Amino acid sequence: ATFTGRLSRRCGETQVTRSLMSAPDYAYGLFRTLWEESGGTLRGQMRRGVAGAGMKEIARLESVPLTDVITSINKHSNNVMARHLLLTLGAERFGPPATVEKGQRAVLEALARHGISMPELDVGNGAGLARETRISARSLVKVLVAAKTGSFGPEYESSLALAGLDGTVRRRYRNAEFAGRMHLKTGTLNGVRAVAGYVNAPSGRRFAVAIVQNASGWGDEAQEALLRWTYRQ
Numbered sequence: 253a254t255f256t257g258r259l260s261r262r263c264g265e266t267q268v269t270r271s272l273m274s275a276p277d278y279a280y281g282l283f284r285t286l287w288e289e290s291g292g293t294l295r296g297q298m299r300r301g302v303a304g305a306g307m308k309e310i311a312r313l314e315s316v317p318l319t320d321v322i323t324s325i326n327k328h329s330n331n332v333m334a335r336h337l338l339l340t341l342g343a344e345r346f347g348p349p350a351t352v353e354k355g356q357r358a359v360l361e362a363l364a365r366h367g368i369s370m371p372e373l374d375v376g377n378g379a380g381l382a383r384e385t386r387i388s389a390r391s392l393v394k395v396l397v398a399a400k401t402g403s404f405g406p407e408y409e410s411s412l413a414l415a416g417l418d419g420t421v422r423r424r425y426r427n428a429e430f431a432g433r434m435h436l437k438t439g440t441l442n443g444v445r446a447v448a449g450y451v452n453a454p455s456g457r458r459f460a461v462a463i464v465q466n467a468s469g470w471g472d473e474a475q476e477a478l479l480r481w482t483y484r485q
Contacts, residue, residue, distance in 0.1 A: 253270075253272055267328070269328075269330050269331070269332055269333075270332075271332050276298065276300055277298070280298040302349070319404075319407050319411065321333060321337060322337075322408070322411045323410075323411040325337065325411075326411040326412050326413065326419070326437050327411065327412065327413045327418060327419030327420070328413075328419055328420065329419075329420050329437075329438065329439075331379035331380065331381055332379070334378055334379040334380070335352075335377055335378045335379040337378070338352065338355035338356070338358075338359070338375070338377075338378025338379075339351070339352065339354075339355055340355075341354075341355050341358040341359065342354025342355035342356075342357065342358050344358075345357070345358040346358070352377055352378065355375070355378055356375045356378075359375050360373075360375075363395075366398050368391075368394050368395065368398060370387065370388075370391040370394070372386050372388055372391065373386060373387050373391060374386040374387075380439055380441075381441070383441075388464070389448075389462040389463060389464050390462075392448045392462035392464070393448075393460045393461070393462050396449070396450065396460035396462070397460050400450065400460065409435050409450055410435065412435035412436055412437050412449050412450070413435065413436055413437065413438070414432060414434070414435060414436075415428065415430055415431050415432060415433065415434040415436055415479075416428060416430075416431030416432060417431065417432055420437075420438045421436050421438060424438075424472070425476070425479075428476065428479075428480065429480065429483070430451070430479060430480065430483040433451070433452045433453075433454075433483065434449055434450065434451050434452065434479060434483070435449045435450045436449035436450075436479075437449055439464075443466060443467070444464075444465070444466055444467070444471075445464075445465050445467050445471030445472060445474075445475060446462075446463065446464040446465065447462070447463055447475045447479070448460075448461065448462035448463070449461065449462075451479065451482045451483055453482070453483050453484070453485055454483075454484075455485065457485060459485070461478065461479065461482050463475050
């Protein structure tokens with residue numbers, strides 16, 4: 253990775269998640285580096301293929317709990333992990349190798365099991381960073397309601413960023429009257445702004461809310477106005 257430009261001393265800490273290599277190249281490079289650092293040697297290069305039925309498993313690395321994965325995705329908009337989660341869903345449901353198409357099918361099956369119809373839905377690559385991705389605000393609210401009323405509703409809600417306090421909205425709503433009273437997930441592309449989540453109003457009412465806009469310049473202000481209006485109901 254090469255960085256150019258100037259950085260002010262006043263800049264605060266920030267994190268950027270990027271995938272610099274393909275998954276097979278990264279796995280091979282990491283394994284070879286660690287193996288050689290441990291005193292081992294390897295002859296030859298990486299060869300992609302399917303392990304034979306008689307191959308012996310020599311090591312296994314368990315993932316962190318799914319709640320931790322989803323929290324990282326939702327609070328910090330980790331697009332790489334979101335895509336990997338889609339791939340994992342496909343492999344778990346339909347068997348390896350993992351593909352985007354299998355992940356898409358797994359998502360559609362899960363929605364159907366919950367009785368959620370989304371004729372407009374196009375999952376795309378699973379990370380949202382694709383122009384073909386399509387979903388309506390109404391469908392987003394359906395998912396939020398289904399998630400909140402499910403067995404893991406509290407865990408899912410807490411995985412979203414808390415307005416004005418953490419995640420992608422730690423600075424955005426810091427001075428808003430509803431800071432600390434909303435769990436939100438943001439979404440941004442060039443010319444596109446979106447936010448969705450849960451609102452805990454002072455009246456004691458709870459709302460699921462979503463707004464998706466093709467906007468430039470005024471999108472954030474419109475979202476804050478909608479959230480404030482909902483908060484006051």
